Amino acid sequence: MHLPSLTIAAIAVATPAVAQAQSARDLLVQAAFEDRSKPVALARIERARALANAAAARNGDDQDAAVVAATALGYRAKLNGNRGEAIAARRAFEAAVARFPRNAEANVALGAWHIGVIVTYGRIVGRAAVGAQKNVGIAALDRSVALGGNRAMFAGLAALLRLEIDPGDPRGRALAEQASRAPTPTPIDRYMQRASAAVLGAVRSGDDKQVKALADRLLPLGWYRG
Secondary structure (H helix, E strand, O other): OOOOOOOOOOOOOOOHHHHHHOOHHHHHHHHHHHOOOHHHHHHHHHHHHHHHHHHHHHOOOOHHHHHHHHHHHHHHHHHHOOHHHHHHHHHHHHHHHHHOOOOHHHHHHHHHHHHHHHHHHOHHHHHHHHOOOHHHHHHHHHHHHHHHOOOHHHHHHHHHHHHHHOOOOHHHHHHHHHHHHOOOOOHHHHHHHHHHHHHHHHHHHOOHHHHHHHHHHHOOOOOOOO
16 A cells, blocks of 8 residues: 655755764655655665654654654655555654644644545545545644744645645645745755745646646655555
């Protein structure tokens, strides 16, 4: 079972030569956006998960560690097609949102999980197999935008996910337009601004198939086709 792209809150450029110095977040970013080999990506994801779990064990209030560990599990579930890991990832995201309800990254990751499953399997199979629900996913995305402030990252991620499931979604288009004009304080903001601009071009041309394809490809792990 191939699970959907999830998300993380920062992006960095790194090389294998400095892998030991990379943070868990850096490792996930490389797996999500740069790797093109499943074994290489899985090894990086495993390292990231170990680092994040160790940080969470040292400090139970470490929000970043909780979200990164859950994201690593979600990435692994997608690459392995593992239903049990997918359900575990959903529960980890739910736990992070319940404990840190104002964490925008936890909310967008939960939303991405639900929307990605539905895009891949449809509402009926997605809900029956792993508990995916569109309304839960959309609500989580909306919370992430509200909590994340006027940044391209959260608006852009929410836009891509909404347009991936429904290329005609007016809210998705509005969020993409917002992201294309929003501040970009970090590399992931700049990435999502460019991604939103690319998808907007397809939206404006009325090419629904291209909208879906672009949104899917530009989300984390968009390079993986199983």
